[in-house]
Amino acid sequence: MTGFASLPPVPAAEPARDELEVLQEIHGILAGERFALLTGAGLSTDSGIPDYRGPGAAPRAPMTYQEFIGAPDNRRRYWARNHIGWSHLRRADPNDGHAAVARLEHRGLLTGLITQNVDRLHEDAGSVNVVDLHGRFDQVVCLACHRRYSRTLLAGVLTELNPGFLERALAAGVIEMAPDADATVEDEDLIESFVVAHCPACGGTLKPDFVYFGENVPKDRVERSYAMVDEAGALLVAGSSLTVMSGLRFARHAAKHGKPVVIINRGQTRGDELATVKLDAGVSESLRWLADELPPL
Numbered sequence: 001m002t003g004f005a006s007l008p009p010v011p012a013a014e015p016a017r018d019e020l021e022v023l024q025e026i027h028g029i030l031a032g033e034r035f036a037l038l039t040g041a042g043l044s045t046d047s048g049i050p051d052y053r054g055p056g057a058a059p060r061a062p063m064t065y066q067e068f069i070g071a072p073d074n075r076r077r078y079w080a081r082n083h084i085g086w087s088h089l090r091r092a093d094p095n096d097g098h099a100a101v102a103r104l105e106h107r108g109l110l111t112g113l114i115t116q117n118v119d120r121l122h123e124d125a126g127s128v129n130v131v132d133l134h135g136r137f138d139q140v141v142c143l144a145c146h147r148r149y150s151r152t153l154l155a156g157v158l159t160e161l162n163p164g165f166l167e168r169a170l171a172a173g174v175i176e177m178a179p180d181a182d183a184t185v186e187d188e189d190l191i192e193s194f195v196v197a198h199c200p201a202c203g204g205t206l207k208p209d210f211v212y213f214g215e216n217v218p219k220d221r222v223e224r225s226y227a228m229v230d231e232a233g234a235l236l237v238a239g240s241s242l243t244v245m246s247g248l249r250f251a252r253h254a255a256k257h258g259k260p261v262v263i264i265n266r267g268q269t270r271g272d273e274l275a276t277v278k279l280d281a282g283v284s285e286s287l288r289w290l291a292d293e294l295p296p297l
């Protein structure tokens with residue numbers, strides 16, 4: 001290992017000295033192992049996508065699947081806010097952290113990547129073996145016929161149905177953005193006036209292709225994720241507070257099978273008690289350090 005001081009100068013922040021000590025401990029656990037990586041919203045904050053629950057994030061209750069299905073008014077609100085949020089999310093670029101994760105994979109150090117993010121920034125950065133546990137923001141699905149459509153194509157339809165909507169919403173001011181493309185805006189009347197699009201094939205209800213609160217993660221994704229953990233010598237969790245069971249269960253699974261669980265996250269997580277080592281630090285710079293320092297297998 002070459003040591004931190006020998007790294008070439010880069011514009012991003014570097015780990016602080018005490019963080020470096022913990023990173024070296026993590027290095028000791030992961031070196032010589034193929035490990036599974038689980039990422040969450042904390043990885044994308046450096047790309048300008050706010051976290052749900054990170055420090056400074058306002059508490060927010062996302063719409064549940066039952067609310068979405070239960071009332072046309074809820075769906076109107078949801079799609080209006082999603083249309084604004086989507087226009088922001090699609091402009092986001094992967095950051096240093098995503099690039100480091102892709103590098104870990106290309107160097108053969110990962111059994112796979114499980115992400116709770118729907119923003120597709122891992123794929124944009126070059127990660128290949130990825131489970132999008134909670135779905136993807138760039139697709140929509142018809143709840144009746146299960147056809148999937150590109151969100152970009154739907155954007156054209158929504159813009160035709162709602163001329164001037166995006167411009168007015170952005171002019172009114174976006175109050176808050178969330179990582180699932182939900183956006184809170186000032187102008188409630190504008191939200192109420194939104195016209196929703198239906199499935200062009202069957203007229204069914206369209207839903208963004210991600211897993212809502214109150215909805216189960218599809219079985220094949222869960223099984224692929226468990227397989228990544230089973231194949232691995234350790235589990236690294238980066239940028240997730242593990243608040244929801246859909247992610248926490250993989251940390252529990254690894255711990256139950258005697259595999260080290262390493263957590264890198266700003267702030268507390270629900271998996272801290274399972275962690276062999278926990279680093280409370282910036283995710284991008286920590287992952288970059290590991291991608292630079294871990295030896296090839």
Ligand SMILES: [Zn+2]
Binds near residue numbers: 203
């Ligand atoms: Zn349909």
